[in-house]
Amino acid sequence: MLKPAVTMIGGGMIAHDQILPSLYQLQRMDLIGPVTVCARSPETLRSLADNAMIHQRAFPGHSFTPALDPYADVIAAMPPRQIVIAAVPDQIHYDVVMTALRHDQHVIAVKPLVLTIAHALEIERFAKSRNLFVGIEYHKRFDDRTLLARRRFREGMFGEFKLGTARLMEKWYYRRSNFQNWFTPENSDAFTYIGCHYVDFVAFVTGLRPTAVSVYGIMDRFPNGKEGYLWTDARVIWNNGACLNVQNTLSFPDEAPGSNTQGIMMYFSDGERGAWLEHSDQYRGIRYCYTRRMDSDGGTVFHEPSTEYFQYIDTGVPGLTCTGYGFRSIDYLIRAAIRVESAPAMDRAVVLQEIDDVGVLATPANSNFNEMVIEAGRLSIQNGGRLVVIEPGSPPSVRLD
Template sequence: MPTPVRIGLIGCGKNMATHVNRLLPNPEVQIVGLADPNPESIASLRERFPALQTVPDFADYREMLRTVQPEAVEISTPHALHYEQIMTALEHGCHVLVEKPMVLRAVEAREVIRLSEAVGRIVLVSYQRHYWPVFRYIRQAIAQGTIGQIRFIQALQNQNWYRRQRATRRWRTIPELSGGGQLIDSGSHLLDILLYVTDLAVETVYCLQERFDLPVDVNSALTLRFTNGALGSVAVVGDAPGIGAQVWEDITFYGSEGAIYYRMMGGVLDRAPLLEVRQHEGDRVVPVGDLPPASDPDTNFIEAIRGRAPVESPAICGLRVAEVTEAAYRSAALGQPVQVAEIAGEAARPA
């Protein structure tokens, strides 16, 4: 058995529990430090996972990096903190797994990629849909030409986000910490998976948003034009009934030769996602067959550090989402379409 990968955790809130739940059973992992400015968060995580009782804790993640010198870190903190934490961890020679969104701006994303390549360390964005069998299948089917060239994408995501955030008024409703509302939060997952499974790039974004009584966006309506000429209609609805924080997603990929339909209601245990593939010729329904195996970001992180697997949700995905998200927020502010190339050009210019 090789020496375990020594991992420090940055941010010990509720979301980190999902990662710890996957890390602790892995014999190739040793959690060596917990960092969070809120001691209650650390106490709560230890209460849920007694194995963490003897792990050193720190109020400042930089002190953890200096003291325990982890080989890798996992970051689950407010969005606006990600950039500095990623860059500091890379400067300390750490591999990095970071929650979505990777960063807030495209210029930050390019700096993350530049530094990670310079120091030879992995940056993995925790976009878990990359590891779901259904999206692995969709990506393969599109790449194999099952529905031809993508011509239109329709995507809807809704969640009981607004009422939950209005009731708690935590960091997600503070623009300086969140960087935005539902679009940059759960909507980040939706934008990412559309780009990932199609391997398309967005050319133009037109976005309208509604905040209601919050200082951040709740509902967003995006019209997209992709560089291959395809169009997209993306709706991110934060004011919807739901089961806790679970989401409903409804996505259709229309191609020149057919379409792929995906429907999912999160939190409904007895309802599997609907996946159907149809082709124009003969109105044929394509048998889906067995789906690819499942995995998760934490397992892939360790496998990639060991050199046994490629990073399946790399930093370039964080950059693509940052470009589209930044263009969407600018479009909503200006009331006009925005070219993604404008955002990419700003990111590429020297500071």
């Protein structure tokens, strides 16, 4: 079987918390070849390489090739039809993805794929023309609770979605991270960064599509003096008239006992009865109080860990094993890219179409409603929260109401 080389562009938080350890686990399973990580600063690569949890405790013997050259050069030096992972700040995704596609690479992008509909459509067209796979890492789709809600919804157990309210608040200490260098008003905001997960969730579970968005943002200051929309309240209207409210911040107290707080309530009706769904997505069922503060960013003495997203556990193999939907998502994406590449050249378009149609994985073709919401949301937040309408059409567009 093909064992693609994987080059990850970006070595920051998401690379550290989820992607690199997941790639090592796939190496252990003999699914992928060597891993390269490209970043701008030697400190980023050193800090990732020196991470004791990843490289000593979980995956002893595994390592990546560090690359400090510009990503375009690193990608150009790869043999064709391997895998590039874009794990850079949101506003650079488009260029990394297009650079990879131009060099005949399959691509996995962290969410959001890009910030505009035009870019999403261009990526879709270009990738199709070369039979290359592009997958977007919306890892909540691989949470069993999401897949269960989707199945029950499709079986008609809830009726029609009417109203919903979701929240995802990351910890305050994010403000002290590299975020302060890029999470500025022209690039991103709390809704674009993390609200998209719950927009994707509602679309994934219900099959509905967004038609209008308004995002009210409150500006706040990072420690380096830069400002960003660190508090957002979004309202997304769907094509059956339903309404989802999403609140996002970088404000969850550092001393609070988990890495974030997040969840969704959805209210439904079949015309005769109401129905309801509630997910507590940080999963607070475990409570630990340690003898000392955990040695990690945001580490606390009292801790409510979640086994849902990503944890390391000891299953008796040398090192530790990654569990959770964070790993399952990377696993699924990498297997999809391998499936496309393993098919005879004449069948690849069919395999790609099948992946689009099955719709478990987010691809540019089946999930560009996310870019519509992001483009609309960015326009709205920059206009004080005015409603922005998504105009269907070819291509779709957004406009202030």
